[in-house]
Amino acid sequence: MPDPASSADDASLAARRQLLxxxxxAIVGAILFSAKAIVAKLIYRYQxxxxxxxxFRMLFSLPFFAVMAVWQARKAASLSGKEKGQIVILGLLGYYLSSFLDFLGLQYxxxxxxxxILFLTPSFVLLLSVFLMKRRITLVEWSALGISYLGTVLVFVHDVRxxxxxxxxxxxxxxxxxVCYAVYLLASGELVKRVGSLRLVAYAMCVSSVACIVQFFLLRPLSFLVQPQAVYGLSLVNAFFCTVLPVFLTMIAVQRIGAASASQAGMIGPVSTLFLGAMLLDxxxxxxxxxxxALVLCGIYLLSRKKA
Structure with missing residues (x-):
């Protein structure tokens, strides 16, 4: 007969291995996604x-998300007209406008x-839910918000000087x-239950990609497509390693360990960006x-524990 204690130990080891x-x-995904700021700074050096x-980022990433969208569409029920409209709005808000403002800000x-600043998104989701959904905030949540904002203000004042x-x-x-991405997360809550997270991301990213590409052709001459070879290489890195791959890795991590644990692992993002910026951007x-x-991470950790 099998030893019950041995079976329990094996199950415990397997569960721990799954968690690790x-x-x-999740950590690799968070680091890669955070690295988009570093890659963007390197691209800006080429004017x-x-x-x-x-x-360029969305042009190179669109084929990957298009394939994902087609794959998801083949095995899922068709969407209603209302759902399609919601996905278009969410794609324009959560990935097009949010990304555009982010890259604009990175110039300065x-x-x-x-x-x-981007890591404060969960706190903005919480505040928006207070004003829009009349949710009450606990003392722990207020404390977490205060700690996070204090940390950001500290770094902001330092950088302004x-x-x-x-x-x-x-x-x-x-x-x-x-804030745009926080609105996207809040608005997508019910839709993601009906459509599915991977399908929603694929569709929304396709909408965002088309919007970014159309914007380029409306605002810039075709001659801007001709760039130094390094720009193409860095844009490909930005598209695949800092956009497409992190999306897949995050989804896999959520499936394995749950959204709460995956989001806590994502706290490595600001730290990795700080040190990558020192190594690659001086x-x-x-x-x-x-x-x-440290203050921002402590605040977000308190929020994630409360949510969990």
Whole structure:
């Protein structure tokens, strides 16, 4: 007869292995997604503007999301006209406008500050749910919000002293990006239950990609398609390694360990951006930046634990 204790130990080891693999996948996804700020900064060195940058990013990523969308459509029920309209609106808001504001802001602020501001998105979701859905916030949640915002303000004031008024403009643009994505998350809550998360992301990203590409052809001459070879290479990295791959990795991680654990693993994002910025962009790491980053991470951790 099999030993019950041995079977229990095997099951425990298997569960732990599943958790560790899921966490590793979530961490890699978070680091890759955060690295888009680093890649964008490298592309800006070639005098490429935000409209062109995001167009190349979505042009290279569109085939991957189109294949995913077709694959999802073949095995799922057809969408109603209302659902199609909602997906178009969400795609324009959550991925087109949010990404465009983010890349605009990155022209003026450090990659580390950009990641910190974007990391406040869960807190914006919470605040929007208070004003729009009349949800009550607990004392723990208020404390988490206060700690997170204090950390961001600390880093923001530090960067303003070094970078001047452009930091304020860049910070406001990235803040707008975070708010847009928070609205997207809040609005997609019911739709994702009917459509499915992977299908919704694929469709929304296709809408966003088309919008970014159309925007480019409306605002820029065709001659802007001719860029240094390095821009094409970096744009391909931005599209696949910082956009498509993180989406798949995050979905896999959520399936393995759940959304709460995956989101907590994603807290590595701001930290990785800070150090990648120092290594690849020569952005300084100061005590104030580390303290601000720690405060933001503590606040978001409290929110994630409360949500969990």
């Amino acid at each position: 693999i899921g966490l590793a996948i 490429v503007d935000a409209v062109t940058l995001i167009a 602020i450090s990659a580390g500050l950009e990641r910190l 070094l970078g001047g008024s452009n930091v304020t403009l860049g910070g406001l643009l990235v803040l707008g990006s975070a 952005e300084p790491i100061t005590g104030i930046q580390l303290a601000g980053t």
